[in-house]
Amino acid sequence: MARKERFNTICSYCGVGCGITVEKDAKGVLSVEGNTEYPVNKGMLCTKGKTLNYVAQDTSDRILFPEMRWSRGHKKQRVSWDVAFKRAAAVFKSIIERYGADSVGLYVSGQCLTEEYYLANKLTKGFLGTNNIDTNSRLCMSSAVVGYKKTVGNDAVPIAYADIELADCFLIAGANPAWCHPILFRRIEKHKEENPKVKIIVVDPRKTQTCELADLHLQILPGTDVILFNAMARWLIEKKKVDRAFIKLHTSNYEACRAKAFELSLRQAAEKCGVPVNEIKKAAKMISDAKGFISMWTMGLNQSVIGVDKNVSLLNLSLLTGQIGKPGSGPFSLTGQPNAMGGREVGGMASLLAAHRDLGNPKHRKEVQDFWGGTEISGEPGLTATEMFDALESGKMKAVWIICTNPVVSLPNAKKVEKALEKANFVVVQDISHKSETTKYADLLLPAAGWLEKEGTMTNSERRISYLPKVIDAPGEALPDAEILWRFAQEMDFPGFEYNSVSEVYDEYCLMTKGTNIDISGLSHDRLKREGSFQWPVPNASHPGTPRLFNDNNYFTSDGKAHFNAPKRLENVSEKTDAEFPLILNTGRVRDQWHTRTKTGKVKRLSTHIPTPYLQMNRVDAYLRGLKNDDVAVISSRRGSVRVKVKIDFDIRERVVFMPMHWGKILNNDFGRANNLTGELIDPVSKEPDFKYSAVQVEKYQKP
Ligand code: SF4
Numbered sequence: 111m112a113r114k115e116r117f118n119t120i121c122s123y124c125g126v127g128c129g130i131t132v133e134k135d136a137k138g139v140l141s142v143e144g145n146t147e148y149p150v151n152k153g154m155l156c157t158k159g160k161t162l163n164y165v166a167q168d169t170s171d172r173i174l175f176p177e178m179r180w181s182r183g184h185k186k187q188r189v190s191w192d193v194a195f196k197r198a199a200a201v202f203k204s205i206i207e208r209y210g211a212d213s214v215g216l217y218v219s220g221q222c223l224t225e226e227y228y229l230a231n232k233l234t235k236g237f238l239g240t241n242n243i244d245t246n247s248r249l250c251m252s253s254a255v256v257g258y259k260k261t262v263g264n265d266a267v268p269i270a271y272a273d274i275e276l277a278d279c280f281l282i283a284g285a286n287p288a289w290c291h292p293i294l295f296r297r298i299e300k301h302k303e304e305n306p307k308v309k310i311i312v313v314d315p316r317k318t319q320t321c322e323l324a325d326l327h328l329q330i331l332p333g334t335d336v337i338l339f340n341a342m343a344r345w346l347i348e349k350k351k352v353d354r355a356f357i358k359l360h361t362s363n364y365e366a367c368r369a370k371a372f373e374l375s376l377r378q379a380a381e382k383c384g385v386p387v388n389e390i391k392k393a394a395k396m397i398s399d400a401k402g403f404i405s406m407w408t409m410g411l412n413q414s415v416i417g418v419d420k421n422v423s424l425l426n427l428s429l430l431t432g433q434i435g436k437p438g439s440g441p442f443s444l445t446g447q448p449n450a451m452g453g454r455e456v457g458g459m460a461s462l463l464a465a466h467r468d469l470g471n472p473k474h475r476k477e478v479q480d481f482w483g484g485t486e487i488s489g490e491p492g493l494t495a496t497e498m499f500d501a502l503e504s505g506k507m508k509a510v511w512i513i514c515t516n517p518v519v520s521l522p523n524a525k526k527v528e529k530a531l532e533k534a535n536f537v538v539v540q541d542i543s544h545k546s547e548t549t550k551y552a553d554l555l556l557p558a559a560g561w562l563e564k565e566g567t568m569t570n571s572e573r574r575i576s577y578l579p580k581v582i583d584a585p586g587e588a589l590p591d592a593e594i595l596w597r598f599a600q601e602m603d604f605p606g607f608e609y610n611s612v613s614e615v616y617d618e619y620c621l622m623t624k625g626t627n628i629d630i631s632g633l634s635h636d637r638l639k640r641e642g643s644f645q646w647p648v649p650n651a652s653h654p655g656t657p658r659l660f661n662d663n664n665y666f667t668s669d670g671k672a673h674f675n676a677p678k679r680l681e682n683v684s685e686k687t688d689a690e691f692p693l694i695l696n697t698g699r700v701r702d703q704w705h706t707r708t709k710t711g712k713v714k715r716l717s718t719h720i721p722t723p724y725l726q727m728n729r730v731d732a733y734l735r736g737l738k739n740d741d742v743a744v745i746s747s748r749r750g751s752v753r754v755k756v757k758i759d760f761d762i763r764e765r766v767v768f769m770p771m772h773w774g775k776i777l778n779n780d781f782g783r784a785n786n787l788t789g790e791l792i793d794p795v796s797k798e799p800d801f802k803y804s805a806v807q808v809e810k811y812q813k814p
Contacts, residue, residue, distance in 0.1 A: 118145050119578045120568055121159040122221065122561040123704050125445030126150060126294045127570025128159055132562065132581055140167055140562070140582070148643075150271060150570065156292035157702050161713045166562050166582070168712050171543045173557040174586025186555060191587065191597070198511075198554055199601040201536045205508045206238065213507055215242030215498050218458060219514035220250070220447030223566030223578065225615040226591040227449070228456040229607075230513065231464060233595055234492075235457075236484030237604040241469070241492030242507070244460040246515040247450040248495040252796040253412040254443040255454060255462075257421025260675045261429070261441075262659075263666030264466050264627050265454050269404065269440035270572045270645060270657035275301050276438030279309045279400030281393070283335060283424060284410015284802075288319035289701040291408075291444050294571075299323055309396040313338065314410060315696065316726070316768060317761035326393055331384040332694050332766055332803055333682030335411055339423040340680065341379035342394040343371040346430050351398035353432030360432075360663040360671055367426050367674035374680070384763070402438025403431055408446065409698060413801040415684050417793040419677035429672050435660030444571055446699075451569040455628055455646075456619060460492035461797075465623040481622055483606055494797040496521065496790060503530035511538040513591060514558065516546040519706040519774035522788035522799045523749050540594060545708040547774045557588035564590035566612050567638065573645045573656075575630065577638035624649075627666050684803035685789050687765075691747060691805035693731065696768045697784045698802075703772040710772075723754045723782030726768040727808065732758040735808060742811040745769070747804050750786035753811055767808060771801070 114135050121128045129148025133141045140163040146153035176194035177186040189197075205213055216234050218227065227245075234243035255265045262268065274297050287295035302308045302323060312324040313335065321327045330338055346352050347368055357364050380387035397403050405428060411420040425441050433439035445451055457464040467474035475487045493501050499521060501507035510531075521527045531537055531551035539552035542560040549555055563584035569575050584590075589597075592612050599607035609615055613635040624631040629649040637651065638644070644655035665672045687694060702716040710716045725745055727737070737743055739758045744751055745767070754769070762768055773782035791800040 117579050117581045118148070119562065119581070120448065120570070120576045121155070122162065122448055123158045124291055125447055125450055125571040126291050127448060127568065127574060127576065128155055128293050129576070130155065130159060130162065132163070134581060138582065150574065151293045154293050154296055157716060158704055158710060161715060162561070164713050165709045166560065169585040171545045171712065172585050172588065173541060173544055173549070173555060174588065175557055176587070177555040179553055186552070191589070194554060194556060195597055195601040198538060198598055202238070202509060202602065205535065209508055211239035212242060214238060214240060214509045215244070215493060215507055216511045216513065217495065217498055217515065217517065218243065218245045218453070220245060220247040220445070220450035220453055221514050222453065222591060223449060223564070223568060224452035224456060225566045225612045225619065226595065227453040227458040228464070228619045229592055229595040229615060231456055231458045232482055232484070233599050233604070235463070235487050236479070236482040237599065237602070239485045241460050241488055241490065242498065243458060243492060244495045244498055245453055245458055246495065246517070246520060247447060247453055248459060248797060249413070249520065249799060249801070250409055250446045251412060251443065251450050251454070252459070252798045253414065253417025253421050253793055256418045256796045257425055260418075260422055261425040261673055263668070266627065266659055266666060267443060267571065267573055268434055268659040269442050271297065272657060273402070273404060273438050273440060274298055277400070277402035277404045278305070278307065278438070279311070279396050279403045281311045281313070281397065281403070281405045281427070282320060283313040283405065283407045284412070285406055285408040285444055286314070286318040286320045286698070287406065287444060288323070290446070290699050292701070294444065295320065309400070311393045311396060315763050315766050326389060326396070328383070328385050328389055328393060329763060331382070331763065332696060333414065333416070333684055334383040335420045336416060336423045336677045336680050337374065337379045338383045338385070338390065339427060340371045340677070341374065341376050341383070341390050342397065343367065343423070343426055343430055344376060345391055345394035346398055347371060349398070352430045356432030357429070361429050361674055362669060362671045363674040366676040370676040397427065397431060400433070403428070403433040404439060405441045406444055408444040410802060412798055414798070414803065415791045415793055415800040416679050416682060417798045418795045419679050422675035423677045426674055429674055434672065435658065435663055437658070440658070448570070449568040451571065451573065452567065455569060460494045463487070465626045466628045467626065484604070496792055496799055497797065499527050499530040502534045505533065508534065509536040510534055511540065512548060513540045516548045516706040516708060516774070518547040518551070519783060519785065520771070522785055522801060523790050524783055524785035525750055526790070540591065542588070543708045545711065546706065556594055557586060558594065559584035559588045559590045563588070564592070564612070565635070566592065567616060567635070569646070574643050575633065575638065575646060576643040577635055682803070684800050685791060685805045687805040691807050692765065693806050693808060694766045695745070695747065695787055695804040695806040696766060696802050697771045697788060698768065700770045700772065703770070705772065706774050707772045720770070723770055723773040723784070724757045725754050725808065726757050726759065726762050728762050728764045728766070729758050729760055730764050731767070731808070732756060735810060737808070737810055743808050744811050745787060745806050745808050747787040747789070747806045749789060752783060752786050753781040756808070767806065
């Protein structure tokens with residue numbers, strides 16, 4: 111009888127990137143447990159990670175073979191892979207010939223493995239001849255990418271998780287790690303249990319579970335984060351609590367930051383933020399008293415029309431206090447997807463170039479072009495996530511290839527996304543599950559291999575690169591995404607896609623990083639399998655990796671210094687509320703669901719926590735509308751409406767409501783899709799949508 115086999119891999123959900131040991135028994139049945147040897151989680155897993163074996167083994171929803179329709183209105187029919195590739199290549203060639211390369215684009219995902227991301231980027235920018243490749247990571251992290259680039263010169267998270275246990279003050283802003291990054295939060299919780307003097311400040315318009323650990327919860331008005339961080343900066347400067355030597359030796363542009371911080375008095379700032387002035391002072395004092403200060407943030411700052419300003423004003427606090435590049439300190443953005451970081455590294459966004467090179471730099475473009483041997487790469491960024499769907503709707507873009515993401519549920523103004531896909535001449539959807547609502551719009555549906563069914567690498571939130579092995583065969587005719595991409599490229603007659611394995615793709619990418627800030631030329635699949643995970647850079651085969659960046663205060667900027675940035679806009683410029691739409695809608699995640707539930711929706715246990723979509727509302731707002739707990743309400747915005755039950759409490763500010771973003775159409779008849787309500791405003795630089803601030807009205811539902 112065959113023995114049980116054990117494999118070490120990485121969780122396919124959030125960017126914490128926990129290590130999972132998968133056991134496969136003689137009958138092929140899988141079980142999972144936390145990898146006790148893995149430094150990230152040391153054996154711990156959250157509810158989602160613990161149930162991944164069910165997701166991997168339930169193939170009832172899987173797309174099993176390529177399906178195609180010759181024209182709209184006809185049903186899709188099963189076709190061979192050969193026919194699928196020929197059709198895709200013929201349509202892409204003809205559209206490009208007729209309308210130009212910018213009439214096509216790829217929309218990919220932070221769940222793609224690094225090798226897949228690399229190939230999608232190479233295919234698009236290097237050979238299709240357009241920079242129209244963007245990713246759902248645009249919806250979560252692009253404001254942080256710009257913030258890091260402006261501050262430390264590149265998209266580089268400076269710290270390691272090991273810094274958590276060395277810090278004594280955490281500022282957690284616009285994030286609820288207790289629900290969304292549970293294992294990382296468990297590490298903070300344990301650290302505070304063992305060191306009660308550790309201070310935790312939470313900034314959030316909602317009182318979330320994370321606040322239960324907080325020494326101070328600043329329940330600010332939505333959109334006032336920049337004013338708050340600037341007020342803290344002002345207090346630090348006024349009280350001479352800044353690190354003057356660090357600022358002098360290792361930073362530039364301090365005066366601009368100082369001037370901005372002094373535009374408002376503390377009292378004015380407190381009024382605008384809706385918090386007592388003493389609480390701002392108290393928070394700033396906690397930061398200044400700390401030997402190790404870590405700021406953590408995620409979508410609450412990033413998903414904003416002023417997302418970049420929010421990021422730079424928070425990053426300024428680390429520079430003012432000299433809390434970067436030393437043990438237990440630094441800014442730390444938390445990524446929502448397992449390989450959002452890997453995607454950024456290979457340049458898988460419309461505004462980025464491979465290996466953290468700069469798209470606007472002609473020398474960098476030439477390096478990439480020569481390396482790939484492809485077409486000339488334009489210095490103009492391609493269309494970003496929302497821009498791409500706008501272009502499909504307006505007819506400027508004709509074809510889109512969507513990989514491993516469900517934009518019909520996850521993009522803002524979802525009804526507009528549906529119209530855009532209906533209008534497109536050709537839609538390719540490459541995914542694992544029929545549960546993705548986007549598959550309905552596919553002219554060509556391609557079955558992809560899922561987690562455990564393919565090999566490759568991912569990078570977690572602390573720059574840790576890990577290898578994920580193939581454990582089981584994919585069902586039906588599903589293929590690894592990397593193979594789908596290289597076979598399509600071959601069908602297009604593009605040179606340089608004659609790969610025999612995913613490890614060859616990885617070797618090519620590693621070589622391309624040589625000499626860059628992100629140099630991982632010391633890595634290969636074999637080394638990762640043999641020696642475990644590494645944090646980049648890893649510039650040679652004996653290099654141990656780099657847990658913390660900037661220990662030497664040598665930043666990736668042109669002058670080697672960290673740059674203060676004065677936020678351009680203090681005031682929020684989100685959608686205006688008025689008498690018709692007087693409430694502010696904030697959307698986000700719940701503990702046991704993930705993205706659009708195509709995976710977590712398969713596990714019954716995960717639906718016991720919160721089984722259906724809902725609207726969280728303050729008691730006062732509910733009372734004014736005659737609403738009681740569990741009443742059904744209609745929530746409407748300038749884009750559309752939804753109908754869900756209300757949950758009434760005092761944990762959310764008056765005039766602010768919250769709705770989870772996970773539920774879509776198929777499972778919930780359109781009534782629970784939060785993105786029916788959200789709008790199209792984006793940050794002008796990061797192009798990240800303003801998911802956290804839409805003007806809405808809530809009324810009691812009256813049966814017709
Ligand atoms: Fe997976 Fe994130 Fe949970 Fe870890 S914390 S088990 S990576 S979902």
